[in-house]
Amino acid sequence: MTSVKTESKKDHPWLMRTYSGHSSAKASNELYRTNLSKGQTGLSVAFDLPTQTGYDADHPLARGEVGKVGVPIGHIGDMETLFDQIPLGKMNTSMTINATAAWLLSLYIAAAERQGVDQAQLQGTTQNDIIKEYLSRGTYIFPPEPSLRLTTDVISYTVNRIPKWNPTNICSYHLQEAGATPVQELAYALSTAIAVLDAIRDSGQIKADAFANVVGRTSFFVNAGIRFIEECCKMRAFAAMWEQLTRERYAVDDAKMRRFRYGVQVNSLGLTEPQPENNVQRIVLEMLGVTLSKKARARAIQLPAWNEALGLPRPWDQQWALRMQQVLAIETDLLEYGDILDGSPIIEAKVRSLIDGAEAEMQRVHEEGGMIQAIETGYVKRQLVTSHTARMRAIESGDLKIIGINSFTETAESPLTAGGDSGIMKVDPAAEREQIERLNAFRAARNAAEVEAALNNLKDIASSSENIMPASIRCAHAGVTTGEWSRVLRDIFGEYRAPTGIDIAALNLAASDTVDSLRERTRKTGEELGRPLKILVGKPGLDGHSNGAEQIAVKARDVGFEVVYEGIRLTPEQIVKAAEEEGVHLIGLSVLSGSHLELVEDAMSRLGELGLSEVPVIVGGIVPPEDEANLKTRGIAAVYTPKDSDMNLIMADLVNIIRESNGLERYGALH
Amino acid sequence: MLTSSTYPDPDTLAAAVTERERPALAKALNLLDDKRPEARRRAARLLRLLPHERLYASGHLIGLTGPPGAGKSSLTAALITIWRKRGLRVAVLAVDPSSPISGGALLGDRLRMFSGQIDNEVFIRSLACRGEFGGLSAEVWPMSLVMLAAFDIVLVETVGVGQKEIDVSRLTDTTVFVAQPASGDSIQFLKAGIMEVPHLLVVNKADLGLAARKTLAELRATLKPALHESSWQVPALAASAAQGTGIAELADGIDAHRLWLLEQKQLSPRRKKFQAEWVLKRLGEEFGRFGIESLGGTSALLMELAEAGSSPFEQYDAMRQRFLSNWNAPQRERLKCP
Ligand code: B12
Ligand SMILES: Nc1nc2c(ncn2[C@@H]2O[C@H](COP(=O)(O)OP(=O)(O)OP(=O)(O)O)[C@@H](O)[C@H]2O)c(=O)[nH]1
């Protein structure tokens, strides 16, 4: 009998990060320095939505969004402030940036140069995966083709000049957050990798013998859900499939270059508003999925906080999340062993079935004409919406149990949310005004001629096939703003609106009595009002959280409403105009980015101007209780948040709100 | 508060629609959609009060049809941009299928029709086809009329391949069929005579290159012998909504057909004929073939209706009345003496 070696050299702990940034570069810099002093080993920058979608703080579309969900970076001055006293030559910085990745990386390089650091020394990551933006994350700007060109420009540039940079993080994280199953996550992430790597190979920017470096620098950003055994198998499947793909399709000989390197944020979609303390258990268990198997262990982890579904985390909440990682890595014996799952036939069989499923789905994408085509035709998005709808129906029927949502719902009052701040972080409303003031001062102080010359150069390069990076770095040094850089490219590349994916067939599920009676209510109310009930679901502002709007739209269709939905990122003006033209009985606005007060106020005053004040308006999304009260005083008929997870009840409510606003009597409770 | 029994005043509404006021048009469309008897009466009056000339003798009513995803909405957006540059006001009726299970519908065409700028001279209304499978919903005709009263161009988008899009060609002045590159379906349907020949054919997504050129060539070959019913030579064009190419030519082609109709003095007779067909179809739904026969038969009725010159609802109500009095009188008598 041979002795099995159970102990090996202790594994290095993964990089521990906290995804953060808010209000201003200065405030975020302070936060980063505190986090680093607490033992965090890398930085993960969250940008605000205007920065992510290429608008300056004073753009009309930025209203209400500046400094809310991340840090506003408008120019090199902001970037320098963000990393004040943080030596960029030593830091490992991950930036969640996509459509404007080339620009933010340029600002980062320029800021490093001003710190006296050569770009070749920089370490870190730009997310730079535009494909999942169309499918889930929503901060795309340009059509797929020019977007992919920007992606490949960043990759080629860094592989040639910044050898330790991870130029792209192919993301399956966001796909799971939009409802993807493990098989879909594998299939679509790897199909995305193929689209990107093929594009680089075909761009001619990389010499054939350097292509292995591109593959080696390609990393992934993956999700880990609560079914942690399956998730662990998914990671092993990823590693195996990537190894095979890079060997066979891209002929990479060096095994080190074929290693599947990935970072993780664990699942947040399943984190609940009711009994939010349970989220801590969920997060810890999910972390096991990506750490148990040494062979497929994450390189970097960032965790959400217990109050994920309530609003933005405060520093203490983030500290708690960081400590979860530290306890696992430092106190437990996890890192002392080799791969503890090797040799398990159960694990092996599960991995095999995931791989088989993923290969079949990759074949489907291939038949659609590849990932880009499958985005444009809406195929992949429809698959995701279908999966998410199936999940919602399973929660509805009780087949999928979630503690606090559809089982064990009784609870004592939670002390966690009892504080004066309701347990979440509030961004100072003055942040936007102050950012605009700083922006104006910056604009006034720069050399206008240099800015113009740099922008003209950018224009020429963008219209050519040359790499966009050098021209962008020149813009960064010249003092070009985020909005100006993006404007030039918008003019040349055009803008894009992605398919919504909601045009899926009704799932073939036996309708419950509840659904039947809802349909009857919808139909009858339509008859009483003379025409079928018609609603508009609108997503105002820069918010890309489409799940809620999509699910509400599909559900409403399935109980008999006629539903107008035009996708994300519309102005209140566009939404109100559509409501007028469509003659809807009700308007539902969905806002999860925290800018609900500004956006709703805007929409309501426009409705008043058009004489549409009688049309009831409801709001859904992340709305803290005190804001809910505020919205209701402005005439909002109802507010729904993640705790309202029973969509049948929401639908029954919508019918009643329409009845009431038309002078009909309300129906009683649904049975 | 608005109550279910508040109906708009048709006289005020008609005046405002004639003045091309947007809120009035929105209300008028709601009223035309409203099935309650009182709403129907007011809708009939509304249509009667609208300028007859705009409804039946001028403007341009265009049908855009083709398979799902061919790019009808994207082409509409591109056409709107051109029409607006030419100073024309545009209204769109976008028709989407209803779910047979729930009766609900997802109306998503607007997403692709937005050209980037808020423009009050463009008006888009989505409509579910509500159980009229393979066809247009009954509301399309009256809604098109009220839109014609306020806009220069009214475009109706419907999904359809083969037999299904025939409906829209029995409704509009000019029917445009949008073909999908590399999909042989439309050609097969044309060849087999299953599909009524449209007035214009356009292969969209010309930016895809070879596949689009091939489809265009096949369509042209198929069309050669197939003149339209009435000596109108059907053009087959290529366009790319994505890149904005071929759009001006398409707009020109569409307008050429309008001019041709005017020259042939067909525009107005066609609209009246389509209205008559619409009325007849509704009567047929209610009273069946027997009902139509008892009213004098299809061709006689069509002729009578096309000459009547009143609104579709009035025509329908008059015929209905005639049928009921023909039919009910003796029946009532019978009921009285068991
Ligand atoms: C999934 C998710 C994502 C996905 C979104 C995928 C997608 N396509 O939707 C991804 C990973 C892409 C994502 C990204 C980001 N996210 Co996020 N995300 C979430 C998460 C975990 C769940 C939201 C969700 O989809 N729930 C499921 C759906 C079905 O529920 P729902 O939308 O709440 O809808 C229900 C009700 O609210 C209501 N409702 C909602 N809308 C409507 C409309 C109508 C008409 C009606 C009747 C009802 C209704 O009914 C629904 C049914 O119950 C939340 C936290 C949480 N657990 O809630 C954070 C959260 C919303 N995200 C947040 C942030 C900050 C971001 C980022 C902006 C981070 C950044 N700086 O880059 C990015 C960028 C996104 C963008 N472009 O705007 C914050 C927002 C903070 C705030 N408001 O103060 C949250 C609260 C997390 C947190 N605590 O920080 N996110
Ligand atoms: N390559 C290319 N794609 C196009 C073009 N026009 C439209 N598309 C794409 O084709 C898809 C469908 O476009 P739509 O305009 O919604 O097509 P539609 O015919 O209105 O679709 P339905 O109303 O759903 O039947 C979208 O993804 C468009 O981006 C084009 O000219 N070239």
Ligand SMILES: [Mg+2]
């Ligand atoms: Mg369409």
